[in-house]
Amino acid sequence: MSAKKIGILGGSFNPIHKGHLRMAKAARDEYGLDEVWLVPTGFAPHKDDENMALSYSRKNMIELLLSEEPDTDRIILKDLECKSADKNYTYKTISYIHENYPEDELFYIVGEDSIRYFHNWVHPEIITAYSHILVVERNASDTAGIKTGGISPDEMDVRSAIDYVKEKIPGQYSLLSIEPFSMSSSDIRNSILSGADISKAVGEKVSYYIKDHLLYNRGDYDKDLFNDIQEKLQKRLKNSRYQHTLGVMNTAGSLAMKYDYPVDKAMLAGLLHDCAKGMTEDEQIEYCNKHDIALTESELSSPQLIHAKLGSYLCRNKYNVDDKDICHAIQVHTTGCPEMNLLDKILYIADYIEPNRMNLPRLFEIRQSAFEDPDRTLIMILHDTVAYLDRRNMPADPKTKETYEYYKKYMIKQGKDISLIID
Ligand SMILES: [Fe+2]
Ligand SMILES: [Fe+2]
Structure with a gap:
């Protein structure tokens, strides 16, 4: 079997939306990836927990959106983290994939907000040792006002932020530009609470799934x-x-x-x-x-x-x-x-x-x-x-x-x- 180029897009996908697929497609097409894996996180002991849907539903929604969106060839749901009882550190997932697919070339896809503090992640050097980092840049007009070369990585433009991080954690970093997507998963959850229609952001099937399962609006009984x-x-x-x-x-x-x-x-x-x-x-x-x-x-x-x-x-x-x-x-x-x-x-x-x-x-x-x-x-x-x-x-x-x-x-x-x- 010849070596493949595999893109890895992790995240909570709570819920998945079309912006995630936009990232996956852009990585696949711009870098000629053979496959892009969507890897939902499992156990996530952080502040957002209350709103975290079960991995069962988050995986179902990924499958539903993939089944409905055009041009999703070679974009695949991979359940590598959900069964684990431990916190899902990216370095562990990347190490696991590297060990199991030693011939393949890995590309870790990450949003520009996350890269700014990449050096503070747990073992980022393992991630860069085994994968090429693709930083998704929001090709947006909304970057106006961001300073170049500021003191905090938050204030830098994305290229300066990458240079800053690269100095601390050497590795291969590349940029990937996409049209910005107007909604985040948390925006979508908030829209559900206010009764707004979310089908444009998540597709008809996911929208129905969320409603049918009362996913982010559960109520509780005495x-x-x-x-x-x-x-x-x-x-x-x-x-x-x-x-x-x-x-x-x-x-x-x-x-x-x-x-x-x-x-x-x-x-x-x-x-x-x-x-x-x-x-x-x-x-x-x-x-x-x-x-x-x-x-x-x-x-x-x-x-x-x-x-x-x-x-x-x-x-x-x-x-x-x-x-x-x-x-x-x-x-x-x-x-x-x-x-x-x-x-x-x-x-x-x-x-x-x-x-x-x-x-x-x-x-x-x-x-x-x-x-x-x-x-x-x-x-x-x-x-x-x-x-x-x-x-x-x-x-x-x-x-x-x-x-x-x-x-x-x-x-x-x-x-x-x-x-x-x-x-
Ligand atoms: Fe009855
Ligand atoms: Fe009955």
Whole structure:
């Protein structure tokens, strides 16, 4: 195998944005690199920790942006740091790559802000021994006002800063110019909090991923609230229903951990999902009439569905959990709906697979699938639900059928083979 030129672009990628890819592409094209590796940091014990998304999501977002952006050939996600329990020092990563790819020529890509204090990094001499440093210069008009040859590296122009650093840490340093990118990852996180659209900076898929997982806007729930609701439900529900509720709560929490969704929120949705089951079906209808909760034809002919809509109402008005995601997930937990969000899917699946469930067809496979691919799992559950009702000559709710058709089409569009999981 002939020697390759490999560019390495490290960072927290919290989240990745198009500016990162602009750097990677410029390095690839200007220096004829065979590959550019995006290497997300793992454990990062510094002040930004609270806002640091799990490496799982940061890696998913890198893959999503790479899949959507044009001209990303030979730009590759490399997970070299995430599994480590130690602080990820660049010199260790570069040494590791050098040892494992001794023939290859390494280029370490670094932003101009970071190079200014490169001499203070841990073992910068190891980094320059094994790699050529490519300093990304923001080819910007915003450098106006920066002095040349000032005392602090902060105040120097980038060339003087490199000379200054090079004197302390000899090595090969080159400049790489790119059009500046207007947003940083922290700008993007702030925009999310203010509800601004970030899709221009991160692409549609990453933007959706962040929203679906509530990545930088997680909220938190008081433990007393959980205890309080549990006490009420234990009194109001039959014991078997209460045990089912606890099963759904814990399963929803487990799925949330797997898919990096806020665990408390998923557990709260699980805890409350059947809260209306404390009433009989007649009482539920009466309650709905009294509180102007409109019921559809199909809910009136299959009253076991009513507890979803009513549960959502009680969640907000009786249990004081005024959370639109939780209320929505409860509202759709019996039938599903097209375009379910991640919490909707977690609750729908948890309700079906929780530990007290028994004697359902292929339950083991569905449970396994739940931790592999939520969309495939939805199809399996929807299929089996429709088939079960068919066998008993009972009509499936139109929403269930619509959801089933929607997800079948969705999976096929994604290029996923579902022929083995549906008849
Ligand atoms: Fe239910
Ligand atoms: Fe349930």
